[in-house]
Amino acid sequence: MYRSLFPRDIFAEMDRLQHDVQQAFDLSPTIRGFARNGFPALNVGSTPQALEIYAFAPGVDPASLEVNLERGLLTIAGERKSALPEAGGSKASVHINERFDGAFRRVMTLPDDADPEAVQAKLKDGLLHITVQRRASAQPRRIAIQ
Incomplete structure (x- = not known):
């Protein structure tokens, strides 16, 4: 029986690695902005009356969130705790962990007409x-025209 010298998904792993390296060095702006890998992910829009900002932060404790506005800079900061088992006394092992955990901070500049x-x-x-x-x-x- 024929056996491969390489794991079956070596090309998928190489493709993923190439994608990760390319994203790490790609700093050019796109329609989505500069921080494509930032947490929390943001959607920002505006109407004539207001700016609407949506931050997608599942699993974040509301007590750990801070929203500050100072000198035209809006800051969203906080921390998301890990839901994975601790390595100390547990016999569980983690094979893939794609969920962000830890401290985060996003800063955005607001336009001059924003009311603090x-x-x-x-x-x-x-x-x-x-x-x-x-x-x-x-x-x-x-x-009105007089």
Whole structure:
């Protein structure tokens, strides 16, 4: 019977390794922005009245989350604990661990018309929704002609 000298998925492993190395050195901006591998993943959008920021942070304890706004910089920081067994007394071994755990920090610059006094943050089911209202002076308005 024919036996291969290589594991069956060696090419898949080499492809994964090449992809990881390429992402580590790829710093060019894309439509998704610079931090493609950042945690938590962000969706950012805007309306004429507000900026809407969604941070996907499943498994994060709400008590460990911090949202700060200072000098036009919005910071989302916190920590996600590992759900894996500890290596100390356990006989379990981990073969693949693709879930991020540990401390994280995401920082984004807000536009000049963002109102730092009108910010709301809500966490539900691992989705952090931050709404930053725009200043009333920056709102579009119709000017009456006299």
